[in-house]
Amino acid sequence: MQQIIDRRLAGKNKSIGNRERFLRRHKEQIRDAVKRAVEGRGIRDIAQGEDIHIPRRTISEPVFGHGQGGRREMVHPGNKDFVRGDRIERPQGGGSDGSGSGQASDSGEGDDDFVFHLTKEEFMQVFFEDLALPNLIRTTLADTPEFKTHRAGFSSDGTPNNLHVVRSMRGAIGRRIALGSESRRELARLEEHLLRLRGESDTPARRHEIEALERDIEALRARIARIPYLDPIDLRYRSRVRTPVPTAKAVMFCLMDVSGSMDEARKDLAKRFFILLYLFLTRHYEKIDIVFIRHHTQAQEVDEHDFFHATETGGTVVSSALVLMEEVIRARYPRGEWNIYGAQASDGDNWHDDSPRCRELLQNNILPLCRYFAYIQVVEQEQNLWYEYAALAQESETFAMRKASEIDQIYPVFRDLFRKEGVAA
Amino acid sequence: MSSTFNRRHVGQAASPEEYGGRRRAAPLRVPPPLALSERPSQPLPGPSDWTFDLIERYHAVIRGTAARFGLDTYPNQLEIITAEQMMDAYASVGMPVNYRHWSYGKEFISTEKNYRRGQMGLAYEIVINSNPCISYLMEENTMAMQALVIAHAAYGHNSFFKGNYLFRMWTDASSIIDYLVYAKNYVAACEERHGVDAVELLLDSCHALMNYGVDRYRRPSKLSLTQELDRAKDREAYAQQQVNEIWRTLPPRLDKDTAEKDEALRFPVEPQENLLYFIEKNAPLLEPWQREIVRIVRKVAQYFYPQRQTQVMNEGWATFWHHHLLNTLYDDGHLEDGIMIECLKSHTNVVFQPPVGHPAYSGMNPYALGFAMYTDIKRICEAPTDEDRYWFPDMAGRDWLETLDHAMRNFKDESFIGQYLSPRVMRNFRLFSIVDDEKDPTLEVSAIHDEAGYRTLREAMSRQYDLGSREPNIQVWSVNLRGDRSLMLRHTQDNNRPLHNNAHEVLKHVTRLWGFPVHMESVDGGGDVARRWTVDPAGA
Numbered sequence: 013m014q015q016i017i018d019r020r021l022a023g024k025n026k027s028i029g030n031r032e033r034f035l036r037r038h039k040e041q042i043r044d045a046v047k048r049a050v051e052g053r054g055i056r057d058i059a060q061g062e063d064i065h066i067p068r069r070t071i072s073e074p075v076f077g078h079g080q081g082g083r084r085e086m087v088h089p090g091n092k093d094f095v096r097g098d099r100i101e102r103p104q105g106g107g108s109d110g111s112g113s114g115q116a117s118d119s120g121e122g123d124d125d126f127v128f129h130l131t132k133e134e135f136m137q138v139f140f141e142d143l144a145l146p147n148l149i150r151t152t153l154a155d156t157p158e159f160k161t162h163r164a165g166f167s168s169d170g171t172p173n174n175l176h177v178v179r180s181m182r183g184a185i186g187r188r189i190a191l192g193s194e195s196r197r198e199l200a201r202l203e204e205h206l207l208r209l210r211g212e213s214d215t216p217a218r219r220h221e222i223e224a225l226e227r228d229i230e231a232l233r234a235r236i237a238r239i240p241y242l243d244p245i246d247l248r249y250r251s252r253v254r255t256p257v258p259t260a261k262a263v264m265f266c267l268m269d270v271s272g273s274m275d276e277a278r279k280d281l282a283k284r285f286f287i288l289l290y291l292f293l294t295r296h297y298e299k300i301d302i303v304f305i306r307h308h309t310q311a312q313e314v315d316e317h318d319f320f321h322a323t324e325t326g327g328t329v330v331s332s333a334l335v336l337m338e339e340v341i342r343a344r345y346p347r348g349e350w351n352i353y354g355a356q357a358s359d360g361d362n363w364h365d366d367s368p369r370c371r372e373l374l375q376n377n378i379l380p381l382c383r384y385f386a387y388i389q390v391v392e393q394e395q396n397l398w399y400e401y402a403a404l405a406q407e408s409e410t411f412a413m414r415k416a417s418e419i420d421q422i423y424p425v426f427r428d429l430f431r432k433e434g435v436a437a
Numbered sequence: 438m439s440s441t442f443n444r445r446h447v448g449q450a451a452s453p454e455e456y457g458g459r460r461r462a463a464p465l466r467v468p469p470p471l472a473l474s475e476r477p478s479q480p481l482p483g484p485s486d487w488t489f490d491l492i493e494r495y496h497a498v499i500r501g502t503a504a505r506f507g508l509d510t511y512p513n514q515l516e517i518i519t520a521e522q523m524m525d526a527y528a529s530v531g532m533p534v535n536y537r538h539w540s541y542g543k544e545f546i547s548t549e550k551n552y553r554r555g556q557m558g559l560a561y562e563i564v565i566n567s568n569p570c571i572s573y574l575m576e577e578n579t580m581a582m583q584a585l586v587i588a589h590a591a592y593g594h595n596s597f598f599k600g601n602y603l604f605r606m607w608t609d610a611s612s613i614i615d616y617l618v619y620a621k622n623y624v625a626a627c628e629e630r631h632g633v634d635a636v637e638l639l640l641d642s643c644h645a646l647m648n649y650g651v652d653r654y655r656r657p658s659k660l661s662l663t664q665e666l667d668r669a670k671d672r673e674a675y676a677q678q679q680v681n682e683i684w685r686t687l688p689p690r691l692d693k694d695t696a697e698k699d700e701a702l703r704f705p706v707e708p709q710e711n712l713l714y715f716i717e718k719n720a721p722l723l724e725p726w727q728r729e730i731v732r733i734v735r736k737v738a739q740y741f742y743p744q745r746q747t748q749v750m751n752e753g754w755a756t757f758w759h760h761h762l763l764n765t766l767y768d769d770g771h772l773e774d775g776i777m778i779e780c781l782k783s784h785t786n787v788v789f790q791p792p793v794g795h796p797a798y799s800g801m802n803p804y805a806l807g808f809a810m811y812t813d814i815k816r817i818c819e820a821p822t823d824e825d826r827y828w829f830p831d832m833a834g835r836d837w838l839e840t841l842d843h844a845m846r847n848f849k850d851e852s853f854i855g856q857y858l859s860p861r862v863m864r865n866f867r868l869f870s871i872v873d874d875e876k877d878p879t880l881e882v883s884a885i886h887d888e889a890g891y892r893t894l895r896e897a898m899s900r901q902y903d904l905g906s907r908e909p910n911i912q913v914w915s916v917n918l919r920g921d922r923s924l925m926l927r928h929t930q931d932n933n934r935p936l937h938n939n940a941h942e943v944l945k946h947v948t949r950l951w952g953f954p955v956h957m958e959s960v961d962g963g964g965d966v967a968r969r970w971t972v973d974p975a976g977a
Contacts, residue, residue: 016492016515019522020576026525027545033637034542073540074942075645076909082934083874087898089801090792091869091885098882100871128546 035134041066042130046138047423062135065125140292140430159254170249179248187246191239199232262297262383263345264290267333267356271308272325274359278390282357283320284422285388289355292430297351303340307333309363313340330362330397334373338381347381354378354385362397371400379410386429387413467838468505471769483773487580495584496591498771502762503592506838510595511610512569515587519576523563524548526573530741531563533571534617536624536733538640564590566598566744568610581779584772588762593755600846601750603743613740615662620733627726639727642946643713643734648908650713650735651742672732673725676718708927709913712947713738721922722952731950746849746904753807754845760784760808790866809862810853814841817859824860850902858895860886870897875933906931914958923954930961941970948972 035042045064078084094100130138166179206225209218266286268279293300304319305311311332314322337354345352362370379385387401392415401413416425481494496515503510518526528545529535565571572590574583598604628636643650709715716723717731744751759780767777790805791797814832817825818840821833832840844857869885870893884890884897900906914927926947928936936959948955952974959968 016489019516019518027528027542029537030528030539030542030545033537033539034546037539071543073644074939075648076911076940076943077937078909078934079937081875082930083932084934085870085872085883085897087868087870087894087901088793089790089866089868091867094869094882094885096882096885096890099879102880128550
């Protein structure tokens, strides 16, 4: 019995379970590495994999082996000019360790770290571990007008294009058998009787009886023939039902103060926060729109490049951005179809009388439309906007605010904002 | 699969047809070259891309040729796999199924990384010592490579697995896959019941002692999957009973002489070299499922034990036969020139031995050494010189096939080299040996490939492949039954070589398994204790 088996299609990734166990074991190191990567790396390539360095000694599997010392004799190939009794300086740095125990360093990287690549998915997994989008529960069916059709068995009415021929014919056969069986049994009985009568001697009474029988048989045959081959009640249609699906579209509003007081460093902080939020949303929604709104005394909707790089100067009226955001929502993102998220970054500077108005706008107009609204202040100092917002945060569950004045605070702050219930940051 | 054929377990008499009966069905003779009438009119097509049909045809002629040389093999099962699947197989020590463990994940990650960077080519083949014998052919290989791999794995390695005495004694090719399936399911069930962490910790500890989990002198009983399952329960109950000796709390009788009593209480009565076996049977605190996992690791270690002892022989045999089979095919007119040249090129790469000091040097290449030795045995049989007549009087002029077959069946690396390493091979490799004695400030060249050095070299080379001196000799010395139930291990130094620094780490693993303090003494050549270690369970 000789055979060749094509195994190529039979599951690759047999080792995926082993890889998971490996990652699990080194979770701490991986988490640290991810954290360092987030802090160190440029924002545009944040959603990439990462090389993880793990000190070799923590992943070594110790076994008993010989150490240096004692007497050993090793045979080597490729003698050039040695003769018996030659003495050679002992090479420094250990030389060969033991006789063939384990492989010599198996990579070109020597003995320092065990390096491996975390895939993008795994990276993001670690990155957003223990985080959850708040208020996801509110994606209820009531406000989700998107439907998906799928099959749900068969029904007796429908459109011709959904006609299920096999089912229909099967029903027809059953109906024909059921309706004709009584007549057929009768017919068989009469025919048998007729056959018997014909076999007997011919008398007028018999002839009369035979004629009557033949009439009956004819009538029965006609009745059987009248049973329709296919009847409208046989028809079966594939049933397709529409089930509402939670909408998988989200729009994220990035609001940023670009007034004179926001310097590059502060903008960079804000940008990091926006990116984190964006990445996080990509894990939950298939389609995400981003709306960039920047403002000083007036707000305008811009593209990404202008949002982060164009410089403006002037005073600050935060409410202008909120007003514009509401306008955009009303115009383009109906609440029933879109999950709306807002993220606002500012240095807390605002024209004094404007702050109460901001709070009012948020509370009455914007928060009811939003899934979540996060405010991040990129300086320590608390000003009137902070106080107003702080009062709002007390009342509203969908509003959260934090301060982050250094780059390395962004990630913890973000984690803090989106922490799952009952999990320590 | 078929445990009924396992007469060692069932107790049937050996069939005289079988090698176990120390007899062979028919004496091997070198076949005459193919008669002209039997030669093919034209060679097999030799495109670089393989097809299933072509593999079948190549396989058929290789099979026929192997049969002419009397290679006795298990049935072959060739499987085509992708590079990724090859890496999977790599990572789980070459087996098609295995239980899950992070170290295999680590293996996979580093294999994958090296492969992606092009630092390392994948092995062309993996062959599994099972019945039927499974050989993996990689999708990326060219037709010539597939032919080479079939000859190498499906006929070379396969016949070695079936013929070599170590494999016959220690492995049961028919049940290994079943056993691994059982092991995988059992470990998975334990993970579910007792948590991944607990199982991982246990496996870590077992793996640390894996090399000390083999029986060297007794065949372990082999059971098929069903029997294995049936007996698992009995075994658990029985094993738990055995622990009682250590737990005995009855006060000892005081009227006896103390020295005599100590003698009587010595446990184990004799030192034990199979650490895992001792732990499985005697560790006081292990749960039944833990004992079963220790047993699984032990069984897997035992399965690989012959492979670790026959690297040179096994690879050399397979290399010799792919070389010989393909050359015969070529002579018979089956192979195109292009195919043959590609095979020879790969063959040359495989048997390359970088000299010491070469950047690629990492010890002897077992393919090169084995191939050279088998080839030289053939040469000695066919065209002996005076030197060969002096060194190998019983081989010179004999039938080479029979001599080679005898060598393959009855030796392991250590004895094979001790018996067959010829002066010519030593000269060709330009072997020399270096003595490294810590008492000496310098290294000394103790022998080179000359008349005075051949025997020394051969002995040194043979020792180098002796597992007994490659691995430290560590045995279970005693258990303190009356006191703290501590376990004493003893390391007997080989040539005063001390243990590696990670001995302490390994002892921690032993302590985890044993559950009570573990001591180890390292005894040097003079019988003095050179070093002591002690690990408490609290610190482990």
